[in-house]
Structures are given as C-alpha cells and as structure tokens.
Amino acid sequence: MELNVKYMTRNDCFTAGRKIAPKGLMVHSTATPGVMAAEWFSRWNKSYKAGETNRQVCVHAFVDDQGVWQYLPWNHRGWHAGGTANNTHIGFEICEPGGFSYGKGSTMVGYNVSKNEAYFRKAWQNAVELCVLLCKQYGLTEKDIICHSEGSKKGIASNHGDVMHWFPKHGESMNSFRVAVGAALNKTSTPGDVSTEIQVGDVVEVKASANSYYPGGASIPTWVKTGSYHKVTQVISNGRTVVKGGKSCVLLGKKVDKKNGRESAGIMSWIDKDALTLINSSTKTEKLSKANKYYRVQVGALSKKNNAEAILKKLKAAGFDGFIKFE
Numbered sequence: 001m002e003l004n005v006k007y008m009t010r011n012d013c014f015t016a017g018r019k020i021a022p023k024g025l026m027v028h029s030t031a032t033p034g035v036m037a038a039e040w041f042s043r044w045n046k047s048y049k050a051g052e053t054n055r056q057v058c059v060h061a062f063v064d065d066q067g068v069w070q071y072l073p074w075n076h077r078g079w080h081a082g083g084t085a086n087n088t089h090i091g092f093e094i095c096e097p098g099g100f101s102y103g104k105g106s107t108m109v110g111y112n113v114s115k116n117e118a119y120f121r122k123a124w125q126n127a128v129e130l131c132v133l134l135c136k137q138y139g140l141t142e143k144d145i146i147c148h149s150e151g152s153k154k155g156i157a158s159n160h161g162d163v164m165h166w167f168p169k170h171g172e173s174m175n176s177f178r179v180a181v182g183a184a185l186n187k188t189s190t191p192g193d194v195s196t197e198i199q200v201g202d203v204v205e206v207k208a209s210a211n212s213y214y215p216g217g218a219s220i221p222t223w224v225k226t227g228s229y230h231k232v233t234q235v236i237s238n239g240r241t242v243v244k245g246g247k248s249c250v251l252l253g254k255k256v257d258k259k260n261g262r263e264s265a266g267i268m269s270w271i272d273k274d275a276l277t278l279i280n281s282s283t284k285t286e287k288l289s290k291a292n293k294y295y296r297v298q299v300g301a302l303s304k305k306n307n308a309e310a311i312l313k314k315l316k317a318a319g320f321d322g323f324i325k326f327e
C-alpha cells in the first residue's frame with residue numbers, strides 16, 4: 001500500500017486544529033464516480049470561511065486502487081461523519097470508479113460489476129491495509145471499524161448509505177471487510193510483541209531483495225545493503241511497535257563493517273523488519289552469560305492503557321526512559 005501524505009492546510013477543519021484520541025475507524029465511499037484519491041486535494045483544500053467552497057467537510061484520507069492519500073493527521077478531529085463519531089473515529093473515503101451515475105438516494109445506476117471488479121479488489125486491499133496500519137498505531141481491532149451507514153444506525157453519524165450501497169455489488173459487506181482486516185492483523189505481529197523478534201543491539205543485514213525502507217518509503221541505496229551490517233538502535237516508540245507503510249519497523253543506527261566488525265555512524269532509518277536478516281542476536285549472547293541480571297523498576301500496574309501511557313509520558317518528561325508491558 002502506497003501512503004502519500006499531504007495535509008489540507010487550507011481546509012477549515014485543518015485550521016480548527018482539534019485533536020482526538022482515535023477509538024475507531026469509519027469507512028466511507030465518495031458517491032462521486034471516477035474521482036480518484038489524489039484529485040480530492042484540490043477539491044477540498046479550500047476554506048469555507050473564506051468563501052472558497054460551499055461545504056464544510058474533511059476526511060483523514062482517500063483510498064483508491066493506487067494507494068492512500070492522507071489529508072489530515074490521524075489524530076486530528078475530522079469532519080466526515082455528520083455526528084459525534086467525528087470525536088472518536090478516523091474517517092477515510094474509498095473512491096468509487098467511474099462509468100455510472102446516481103439515481104434516487106444512493107442507488108448506483110449503470111454500475112458495471114465485472115468491469116469494476118479489478119478496481120474494487122485493489123481499492124479494497126488498500127483499505128484493508130490502511131485499517132491494519134491504523135489499528136496497530138492506535139491499539140484497535142477490526143471490531144472498532146464501522147462504515148458510515150452503520151454509524152448512522154448507531155446514532156453517531158448522519159443518514160448516509162455508504163458503503164453498504166456499494167460493497168454488496170461485489171459480494172462483500174462490512175462484516176467481510178472486518179474479517180479481512182482481522183486476518184491481516186493476525187498475520188502481522190501485534191503491538192508491543194517484540195520479545196521473540198529483533199531486539200535492540202542486534203546486528204542485521206538488509207536483504208538484497210529489499211527496495212524501499214518500508215512500503216511507500218525512500219528507496220534503499222545499494223551501499224546500505226552490500227557495504228555493511230547495521231545495529232538495531234530502537235524497536236519501539238512510546239511503548240508501541242513503529243508501523244510505517246503497514247509494516248512493523250525497527251530503527252537502524254550504527255553501521256558495522258562486514259569484515260572487521262568496526263562500528264561507525266550509520267543510517268538512522270526506520271526499516272521494515274521483513275527486509276532484515278538477523279546476523280548476530282544480542283539477546284542470545286545475553287542469555288549465554290548468566291551473570292546478566294537486571295534490577296527492574298516498576299512505576300505502576302494499571303488496568304487502563306491510557307493511564308499507563310500518561311505515566312510513561314511523565315516518566316519520559318522527567319528524563320527516564322521506560323516502556324509499557326501488558327501481561
């Protein structure tokens with residue numbers, strides 16, 4: 001999934017600047033045949049107050065068969081639901097393909113299912129991957145995903161039919177969408193679950209087959225792959241796995257000379273764990289030297305994740321590094 005980020009700084013929703021703690025995701029579709037994700041920027045990056053547009057609306061992202069265009073920071077309060085879901089939900093629009101029109105209500109007239117099937121599958125897949133990325137980032141599951149029409153039934157969104165006026169044409173529903181997200185979430189590692197994976201201090205090699213640091217990220221120069229190994233500097237941030245382009249990443253710091261093992265200043269880039277081969281594990285050597293025991297300082301045991309995060313923040317502000325463990 002390609003993630004492009006370009007904030008709609010001219011939109012009044014952006015300038016309003018309200019933040020949310022995302023508790024769910026809301027799936028919309030555009031009801032505008034044939035207008036793709038990148039094209040929405042010039043349509044919506046306008047100010048209602050300044051009289052440049054007659055609508056007060058903004059979503060976090062648009063998704064099409066090519067990828068995702070993010071137009072608001074994820075924790076920015078969007079104007080997508082027409083209800084209280086704006087206070088809790090990240091909203092994104094799946095772009096509908098062209099070649100049909102709208103009749104009464106949300107009836108698609110002249111929609112050619114077989115012609116649009118390939119587009120639908122790609123856009124669907126990108127939407128699934130976006131949901132996986134956001135679920136990991138905000139500690140959500142597929143159960144926290146609803147569409148606009150489901151939000152309307154719950155009384156937290158305006159009376160719109162999306163996406164249930166469209167998905168069933170391709171034999172899908174919000175339930176099958178949630179199942180797809182759930183399956184993809186289970187395939188990838190869960191947040192914080194780094195105990196059996198790459199650890200800080202491990203020496204790794206970047207696979208020759210890896211092209212970019214993570215999906216949608218910068219391309220990896222050849223010297224990074226062939227010249228040296230790299231030392232893992234960081235595996236979590238704010239108590240969570242760092243996810244970029246839908247993939248769990250680790251930070252590579254110092255580079256390690258392949259011949260003499262000498263360390264020197266390195267690339268300092270986050271990289272998809274799947275792009276790495278473990279050369280030398282720091283934990284294996286630790287386990288071998290049994291003398292390596294630690295005194296651990298526990299600050300609190302809390303039932304609510306938010307409270308734990310608040311304490312970690314205080315701890316960090318006071319100059320201590322720490323992490324959250326859920327057990």
Ligand SMILES: [Zn+2]
Binds near residue numbers: 028080148162
């Ligand atoms: Zn909608």
